[in-house]
Amino acid sequence: MxxxxxxxxxxxxxxxxxxxxxxxxxxxxxxxxxxxxxxxxxxxxxxxxxxxxxxxxxxxxxxxxxxxxxxxxxxxxxxxxxxxxxxxxxxxxxxxxxxxxxxxxxxxxxxxxxxxxxxxxxxxxxxxxxxxxxxxxxxxxxxxxxxxxxxxxxxxxxxxxxxxxxxxxxxxxxxxxxxxxxxxxxxxxxxxxxxxDIPSAELTKYAANAMLAARISLMNQFAELCERTGADIERVRRGIGSDPRIGPAFLYAGAGYGGSCLPKDVQALIRSAAERDLDLTILRAVNETNDRQKTLLVRKIRRRFGEDLSGRRFALWGLAFKPRTDDMRAAPSRAIVAALRERGASIVAHDPVAMDPARDIYLGDEVEYGADEYETLDGADALVLATEWLQYRRPDWAAVGERLARRIVFDGRNLFDPEGMAELGFEYYPVGRRQIGPEVVA
CATH class of the missing domain: 3.40.50.720 (NAD(P)-binding Rossmann-like Domain)
Structure with missing residues (x-):
């Protein structure tokens, strides 16, 4: 054809x-x-x-x-x-x-x-x-x-x-x-x-992405509740994901969703409905929750180090909005970098494929880049994990601890086990799970 x-x-x-x-x-x-x-x-x-x-x-x-x-x-x-x-x-x-x-x-x-x-x-x-x-x-x-x-x-x-x-x-x-x-x-x-029919097909795409976004934002709200009640969002996820009426997909709490589809499509659907005098209140909450979630790790950092981060240095693992892509559109890493820099911090980042796109976004010395993920750690006050690339999932913790100025990890993708991190001697701040550390101004 x-x-x-x-x-x-x-x-x-x-x-x-x-x-x-x-x-x-x-x-x-x-x-x-x-x-x-x-x-x-x-x-x-x-x-x-x-x-x-x-x-x-x-x-x-x-x-x-x-x-x-x-x-x-x-x-x-x-x-x-x-x-x-x-x-x-x-x-x-x-x-x-x-x-x-x-x-x-x-x-x-x-x-x-x-x-x-x-x-x-x-x-x-x-x-x-x-x-x-x-x-x-x-x-x-x-x-x-x-x-x-x-x-x-x-x-x-x-x-x-x-x-x-x-x-x-x-x-x-x-x-x-x-x-x-x-x-x-x-x-x-x-x-x-x-x-x-054509209108139904047009709406199917938006409805699908809105449903996926809603699951993510709802789990992120549950994660916040877990931190305040002592529950563990990973255990909650396994519990509800085994229900065949719910299923396990898109139930991972973390630093929020990004990319070219979900953020844009949720906002467009809200706007399209508003033009027809319909207020999609649930989707507005989904969007607002995700915007807030993108700076969750920075709020944890502020509780640990204080509001003024001048002189602090943070290693950032992951720039793309998800693994296996170099797409940084609406990526949580962008909100993290902006919020840290606003408070005076410096950032040294690594991503397996997205560092060239990042250089087009961050001009001059806004962000430094490591040749590999371990190089970013040298002298950093903490490691901030924003994207769950496979190579980040089993790091050499001895090397991580030696190269960091402080053995502190802020994990936006819940890659590691809190008890295991405690045994390794790290302060560990995941999403919706047990926090290992004082969370007070140093």
Whole structure:
């Protein structure tokens, strides 16, 4: 099948390369000339395990190409994906400028009976905006499809290749048939291809992310209660996660969620509902809880060291919002760095893949970087763990203790056992678990 993907960001690159891997002829278009040059030379501008090899394989096979000329791909495409960014505006609503621009380009070059698919995360009603933008520029018949993505950063290629479900909102039986043909190679395990109306498909993406965000924020509130009652959030998590009605996923307390999806989508859903005179009070609480949770470790640090952190030095392990990605959008580490620096502290950080993106965010001497995680510890007053990378999970505690100025660990991901840390002679401040230390001004 001839497929064109407009947008070579995270979603567009994964979708385009995976569709090419299934034997389709895929054109990925973007207005960013430098990005297209890098992609055509085999250089992938984002970190996503497995993606670089997949792109290289399909470029070599001639099934995948990158271009700045979207029109060329649109003219021959049977299916056109809109996979451009929808960043949050100042009011929290998704900015649809890139979506509208893509729709206008499609309308000027569309072939008859093509299916236009919105892959970008968009508010309910966006497909009708896209349809109107296209219809203003063409008289040829076409169909719309809302096909939200459910990709986890760090596992996106596997998520696309082996989806647990594919959701398509369509406006005609012919669109349904085309999308069934396109996704059939990815459904060999029998997981469902779910068809519905377009508004329901648009809302499904936001509702899914809102549910996941709600679970995280609720567990973080339970964690705060645990610290005040002597309960252990890890034991609570195992207890409720074994209930089949609840399940274990997204029940980990910690330093809050980040990334490109959950924070943005929760805010956009709140704003979208407000425009329809509906106050999503639960989601507002989810959002507020998460904003507060991102500075939880800093509140613990302030209780331990005092409000003035001038002259204090902290080692920060983890910059990306989660492991297996270099994405720092809305990462808890950013809130931690900002709050520590505001109080006069210095930070030396390490992350396996996100230090280059961090250098673009923190200019000059705002943050120092260690060649490895242990180098960050030299002379630091404490270790602050923000991202649960695998290599951080079993550190050499003897080396950690020797290199730190004080044997103190603030753990935003509950990686370690409080009793074990006490036996090793560390002060240990996790989330929702027993605190090992005085928590008084030194």
């Amino acid at each position: 001839e497929v064109t993907v407009i947008g070579t960001g995270y979603v567009g690159l994964v979708a385009g390369s995976c569709l090419a891997g299934a034997g389709n002829r895929v054109t990925c278009a973007d207005v960013d000339e430098a990005r297209i040059r890098r992609l055509n030379s085999g250089e992938v501008p984002i970190y996503e395990p497995g993606l670089e090899a997949l792109i290289a394989e399909n470029l070599a096979a001639g099934r995948l190409r990158f271009t700045t000329d979207a029109a060329e791909g649109i003219r021959t495409a049977e299916v056109i994906f809109i996979a451009v960014g929808t960043p949050p505006g100042e009011d929290g609503f998704a900015d649809l400028d890139f979506v509208r621009a893509a729709a206008g380009t499609i309308g000027e070059h569309l072939r008859p009976h093509a299916v236009v698919v919105t892959k970008s995360t968009v508010p309910v009603g966006t497909n009708e905006i896209v349809r109107a933008e296209i219809a203003r520029r063409t008289d040829v018949p076409f169909h719309m499809c809302a096909n939200p993505e459910f990709l986890k950063e760090g596992d996106a290629v596997a998520d696309f290749m082996y989806p647990d479900r594919v959701v398509c909102g369509v406006d005609a039986e012919s669109a349904r048939e085309r999308m069934t043909e396109l996704y059939e190679p990815f459904r060999r395990s029998g997981n469902p291809l779910i068809f519905m």
